[in-house]
Amino acid sequence: MTQTVIWTDGRLVNPDERTISAVDHGITVGDGVFETCAVFDGEAFALTRHLARLARSAAGLGLAAPDEQQVRDGVAAVLAAGPDAGRLRITVTDGVGPLASGRLDGPQTVVVAAGPATIKPTGRAVRSPWVRNERSAVAGLKTTSYAENVVALADAVAKGGDEAVLANTRGELCEGTGSNVFLERDGELVTPALSVGCLAGITRELLLEWGAEAGLPVREAEPGELMFGLLDDVVAGRAHMLLTGSVRNVQPTAWLDGVDLLTGELSRAAREVFEKTRRERMDP
Template identity: 55%
Template sequence: MASENRVVLWFDGALRDPAEPLLRATDHGLTVGDGVFEACELLDGRPFALTRHLDRLERSADGLGLPTPDREEVARAVEAVAAAWGTDLARIRILWTAGEGPLGSDAAWGPGTLVVAAGAVGAPVAARVAVVPWVRNERSAIAGLKTTSYAENVRALAWAKAHGADEAVFANTRGELCEGTGTNVFVEADGALLTPPLESGCLAGVTRAIVMEWALGAGIEVREETLDIAVMDEARHLALTSSTRGMVPVVAVNGRDLEPGPLTQQVAEIYTRQHVLDTDP
């Protein structure tokens, strides 16, 4: 069992001591959050769905106007970190920033900065969620991008935990169900699994996409559908998906207890079984 404080770190072509200072104080990822990242499960020493994560990393970089990271370099860094980590369950995080830049919002000078790290993560458990009083802006310049500008999520998650939950859920500016701080939301209703469309402003979750594909492959109806945020107070069954959770049932919303839905349980079992067999779907 890995220590929860253990970190394996790669930077500038080599594994490094996690205590070693590496980034310059003027790196734009640090000064203004001008960066993107991916986090994927490291399962038995193998990163799950790495191709999809690297595809999204490149889309996010393009959306921020960053140079495209060298995919071969990223893959080598991930391989080195995974080998050094071992076989314990972990999260591997790929960070790509704009590099050196001004102490303001003008564009960075570059070149980009790549950091890859692994750390321990616990086994997924059922979730308790709270709908937070803030909204996602589905028309934002960074809507749908996985950026390092995560202060909004940090604040929302702290609010949710203060209200007895372990994940926060956002509406968007139109009052529609959007997403969690690091999760996509599924509603189980009328024999189908429903999830907000990307037009809601939610992130195109890698696990969200895989869950939808594998559920459809098993003959389970699953579709994108615009849902009012009020569904969180009305639904009998809800689920969350993310790269480190897989698919888990929601067992409470704003203090209202829920039971895991039968479709959620069925698809979660499919995902748990299949993602061990097919590590890069």
């Protein structure tokens, strides 16, 4: 597959075709929500969980619930047209709106797109100088207001990484720009609780479930347990880190802030468990 396949308004469109209003509220003020799924063998992975989170994000943003059947129709259309896709994105906005933050009572805009993606076995991370606001009105929601992530990721890439890792305003380890974080320390894999302001990642959720099923010591952190400063232990080799996300799966970190790292034994085991189980359960 050499180009992105796009579906909107009930039909497939060309990538260069103008199909969304210039005053769509998703464009003017970022008033929308989205989901990204991995695609394996022509099927969207964990689609039901992603659609449930899409509805939760919409509710948190004050949007009407997206039409699930309409979204599923779009997914089926783009995957049929692009069977070699590796990534699927579903975007729902409030539709045409004013040139301000207020909303109009009109139909939503729904766009489904599929394109190439490569999942790498290890990752390279950079500690971000910016923080997540765990008290934000959109904390934990997957919205199209993504400028903070764009800036933080660009900074990480400029420094040699492929992901930025952020603290929250309390100095707790929070998340990446498009990933969740687990630390391997003291014989456990521990991920920040959702109370830190991170996204409730689908891969994070599945690793907690499937890791426990497989007997791995994996859990959510207690309040204040995972502070951002613990990444110093990762750099020093006293702990390890892995990232989870829909186009990362479970990805041990092999480089942090310019330092090459050994990946952790538990991190590697977690990746193996996830890869095995996701082949058995396409829509868990």
